[in-house]
Amino acid sequence: MILEKKLVFSLHTEATSYLFRVTETGHLEHLYYGRRIDSEQPLEPLFKKSSLPLERSVAYDEEHLNFSLDSLCLEYSTYGKGDYRESALLFNIPGRGMVGDFVYREHRIIKGKPRSSANLPDSYGDNQECTTLVVVLYEKHTLLRLELTYTVFDKANVITRRASLINEGVEKVEIDRFASLQLDLPRSNYNLVTFDGSWGRERHRHSAPLRSGTHIIDSKSGVSSAQHNPALFLTEEGGDEFNGDCYGCNLLYSGDHAQMVELSHRGQVRLLTGLNPATFHWNLYTGEKFTTPEAILTFSHQGLNGASSNFHRFVNNHIVRGEWKNRERPILFNTWQATYFNFNDTTLLKLARSAADLGIELFVLDDGWFGTRDDETTSLGDWSTNTKKLPEGLALFSQRIHSMGLLFGIYCEPEMVSRKSHLFKEHPDWIITLPEGNPAVGRYQYILDLTKGDVRDYLFDTLSTLWRVAKVDYVKWGMSRTFSDLHSLNTSLPQSEFGHRYMLGLYALLQRFVDTFPNIIFEGSASGGGRYDLGMLCYMGQAMASDNTDPFDRLTIQEGSSYPYPLSVMANRVSESPNHLTLRRSSLESRFNVAAFGLLGYGLDLLRLSKKEREMVEKQIAYYKLHRQLFQYGEFFRIEPTGKNQTVWGVTNPNRDEMLVLLFQEHAMASPPEDILRIPFADPNQLYDVTVRLEFIDIRTFGTLINKFSPIKLRNEGALQRLVSEKIALQNEVEFYTVGGDVLAYHGIRLNPQFAGEGFDEETRVMGDFSSRIYHIKGQPR
DSSP states (O other), rough: OEEEEEEEEEEEOEEEEEEEEEEETSSSEEEEEEEEOOOOOOOOSSOOOOOOOOSOOOOOTTTTTOOOOOGGSSSOSSSSOOOOOSSSEEEBBTTBSSOOOEEEEEEEEEOOOOOOOOSSOOOOTTTTTTTEEEEEEETTTEEEEEEEEEOOOOOOOOEEEEEEEEEEEEEEEEEEEEEEEEESSSSEEEEEEEEEETTEEEEEEEEEEEEEEEEEOOOOOSSOOSSEEEEEEEEOOOOOOSSOOOOEEESOOOOOOEEEEEEEESSOOOEEEEEOSSOOEEETTTTTTEOOOOEEEESSSSSSHEEEEEEEHHHHHHOOOOOOOOOOOOOOOEEEEHHHHHHHHHOOHHHHHHHHHHHHOOOESSSSBBOOOOSSBBBBTSSSSSTOOOOOOOOHHHHHHHHOOOEEEEEEEEEESSSSSSHHHHGGBOOOOOOOOOOOBTTEEEBBBBSSSSHHHHHHHHHHHHHHHOOOOEEEEEEOOOOOOOOOTTTTTTTTGGGHHHHHHHHOOOHHHHHHHHTTTEEEEEETTTOHHHHHTOOOOOEEOOOOOOHHHHHHHHHHHHHSSSSGEEOBBOOOOTTTTTTTOOOHHHHHHTTTTBOOOOOSGGOOOOOOHHHHHHHHHHHHHTTTHHHSSSSSEEOOOOTTEEEEEEETTTSSSSSEEEEEEEESSSOOOOOEHHHHHHHHOEEEEEEOOOOEEGGGGGGGGGGOOOSSSOOOOOOOHHHTTTTTTTEEEOOEEEEEHHHHHHEEEOOBBBBSSOOOOTTOBOOOOOOOEEEEEEEEEE
């Protein structure tokens, strides 16, 4: 709901209010963003008071000597009229300079959400779900119009923002910074929460108190990046996962971005998010319009979990779209770690049959099926079947997969080309490179110039034919290197605009694909999680969280990802042990328990599983199918564990009468403390039954200690021990409780004791390093 009264604008969601007004000078003063308030009551107490002379500040003009833009919380700022904080918009008019002074002209309130005309991804909603406010500002001395667009999504408790600059008569405007969103807050007692990392350790959460100055989180790599995700939160001091004021912000963009958080000398906070000015410059000529990517904003007084829940609802209902929106996703098997490049159709069909027998639903043929691709140095761009590996061709191979009752998926990396390829030989001018050539190379590959229409047409025509003939159900869209040598050999293209124009070309190509193939599941993978952002999720409803599938590392990666993104887009894998990135060993059960929170897939060699391991995987898949709706679309919570050595996650249905909870122990210790399983979001008025998922414990966990009970002495790591372990495994503890929701929420369950060197029975919990359990919590009928 959006209200306007005497040029005070009140933007209300179900639980939040966002207020700003037009000042006497025509500027937009931000008044309030927080818990919902009654905006029909007097609002003057929220106005900035300017009754005293300014202390060495610059007054706005001679008619307003007590008024300074530098002391106001503003909706959108420009340079040169006394506001010395970071500006949302920086531009230069040749011969006139950088000063801009935009003041209110008019506004309009629209039911629903008009589509942006900027060829950028954006959120969506109908007339019942959202309302839009467009505020029009004019620069006082030039023919420049600035439009600020706010869309309020009531049930999601999210407000989206974007800005447009229209040149109505200036010969040329050089835009150097153009933020999508500015949020000014009057208080400074916040912690800044960001999600940073690298390849294989994406989106690790970092939190630090705000300090004077400007903190910048950005990407200059051409993608949203594994280094710094565009999402961030501001949490009040003393807040936690369930309590305290929390602001969240994210950006619908997949290229270079920048988030600036400034703590001013007056103790005010300014947040800016948008295109990265370090790599962005745009010339706007008379009659042209430039629109920023869309940004999203949320607030919750229920801590980080509350803000995350808002984002999750918003992504599921207003970002992800198409045939697979809010649908349960299939369990997949991916061939990569099972075969790498070394496979033929016989091996693949054996893997497919094994997958089908286990209950897997989607078979994904990863890298190596095209051109002469036997290693990573060749054939990207040559999207034709490698007939040495698939002599009957891809269409017949797909038919065989479908005949097993499986969906068929395929890996492609459309944006890339190998030097050793027919495409590169025929079109060397299609790559991104400086005029003198010799571009930097990443993973033996080069980037195709998607600003060129003929490049996009080639990719669309070639891949569309391939996917149609092979009846492809799923596409893994790879993107395995970052950008360099930002230059198009199209000499008519303004080179300073290349980075953004590349993204516009990519989005145009993706839109053609999703329009043509609405039933295909598209999954993004940029060296794993290097382009894990809202922009890509507008076209691809799921994304690889990381190439790193080690369950211990995945705790941090998936938990960090869960702050801005829901489980329903998070693609996870159960892979080999020792892990192929970290060489860390972990149990098959723990690998599943972590991967189950999201979209489940398997990426290990199914043909090498022992009989007992196949039984374990079969039971895992059956359990996941039974609870798939909860694992993919349940409301997700991060829970503060009772022990410092643990991670605890929970998902619940809307009624809070069915939940799944993960308890993961990072390292075993002697004389372990008592474990208490507390679920703060349980319904205090509900009576629950709590059961632990059936798991199997490898007898090798006990080493030679097993000989205290075994009639046959087993040598540790010996052949006989290995043979026995392939056929026999211990079941985990028997643990069942009936418990009131108040006890579960306020105190928790004292779990059975862990094995501690002495004593063992059917109730003993065997919890070694990287060990875990999933608890099913079901409300009894009322």
